[in-house]
Amino acid sequence: MSAIEHCRTAALGGHVEGCDACGHLRVAYNSCRNRHCPRCQGAAARDWLADREADLLPVGYFHVVFTLPAEIAAVAFQNKAVVYDLLFRASVETMTRIAADPKHLGARIGLTAVLHTWGSAMTHHPHVHMIVPGGGLAPDGTRWISSRPAFLLPVRVLGALFRRLFLEGLVALHAGGKLAFHGTLANLADPRAFARHLAPVRRKRWVVYAKPPFAGPQAVLAYLSRYTHRVAISSRRITAFDGERVTFRVKDYRKDGAARHRTLTLEAGEFIRRFLLHVLPRGFHRIRHYGFLTGPNRKAGIERLRRLIGEPWTAPSREHSTGPTSTETSGRAEPEKTSPPAPQPCPCCGGPMRRLLILPSLARARASPFGEPPTGGPSP
Structure with a gap:
């Protein structure tokens, strides 16, 4: 839970990017790369799929x-x-x-x-x-x-x-x-x-x-x-949070049609307990x-x-994202040797952005023991 809370915040550090053309500055914080984090797993899935295309x-x-x-x-x-x-x-x-x-x-x-x-x-x-x-x-x-x-x-x-x-x-x-x-x-x-x-x-x-x-x-x-x-659960399924209760979309597989989809509201503590079951x-x-x-x-x-x-x-055509990831297999986790993604173009003028400053992590230790990859290398 600590890793997910700190994901893409100052606690995990990051870097400052600047536009060479207009001087626009942008702060980018690091991801926790925990395999239970909903925000991190989207990018991990895209990277993993690049390998799977060759197996089809x-x-x-x-x-x-x-x-x-x-x-x-x-x-x-x-x-x-x-x-x-x-x-x-x-x-x-x-x-x-x-x-x-x-x-x-x-x-x-x-x-x-x-x-x-x-x-x-x-x-x-x-x-x-x-x-x-x-x-x-x-x-x-x-x-x-x-x-x-x-x-x-x-x-x-x-x-x-x-x-x-x-x-x-x-x-x-x-x-x-x-x-x-x-x-x-x-x-x-x-x-x-x-x-x-x-x-x-x-x-x-x-x-x-x-x-x-x-x-x-x-x-x-x-x-x-x-x-x-x-x-x-993914963030897009959560529809409301009032500080004490969480409402999210669920699907009842015993029913058909529109009756299958409904919302469920849980106390925040119960919501977190259910998430940690997995x-x-x-x-x-x-x-x-x-x-x-x-x-x-x-x-x-x-x-x-x-x-x-x-x-x-x-092979099906699709855009490959970059960034380190790992492939989970029946025997081992294989870290891929990929370079960090290039900074996105400037949102103001479309010019090139470059990294100006590294922001150190505020947490010296890992945010969570579950952030550690299974056998070394990047977290899956």
Whole structure:
């Protein structure tokens, strides 16, 4: 919270720019670059997308969502790092195993998975969004196998396997002493109580949601830009604040049409509490790539896939922003080596602006421990 409060203020320092033509002066303050900051993540998403353009294939893309039941979400909140990681592993293994089955697609697929932990009202609702190309590489590696135009994999089969894999992994974590329980969940430390807690969710149907393919690579990029670096709430959803209460727009997914959209008002303390529910553990990667979208020879492999698909490919045109960022992968954060953005033209005469003075930070220490990047380099 401290990092977000101080973002682009004198507390973090900055610089003074001056116009060579008319003498206009402008003060620019530094960003906190915290991955939970709504103001900073817009620019980070644009930078991240520059890399993702090179990975797009000339095929349809599907959007698949894996969600944890409410009974499991409570356990996940008290054990974020291990249970969120299990959510990634179980959902990805479900997709890759069913896709490799000759009865379904019979191919090795690639996918990008993004963790979200919130619902529209900022309640705790952990789920993984996946972007999946419509097809994969044949087992012998010699051809591309396309999915059906509007169908990737059967969602009921995905849901049943996801439930089994996740619950097996959760029981193994409990048996290995990797889970901690506090407050109203303290009794779940007992194996028998934990088994009773899981009994109802073993009988429930775990729903996996799959959207139809995107309408072309531009739509894939537009989706990625909205979802990859999203935080629990953006500033544009907040409609009012009177010093004590915050009003913001929410969406009720159980309703259709105009009734789905409404506003919600919370006390400021409750609003901040809900926002902080979604702070990720330090070093946790919320964006991960799998299958043919990862590995040391990824770029060469994707070029080979394009040749196997046999369709012409032109990268979507878009403006690239500059500035340091990092790419979150399944294994590491890779800082990009980019130079600082050039000063914007003078708002008065359009002339060139240049930096005249560096303003030191008023805070000697980091504003927040969560501002530190996962494994070094710029914050994602």
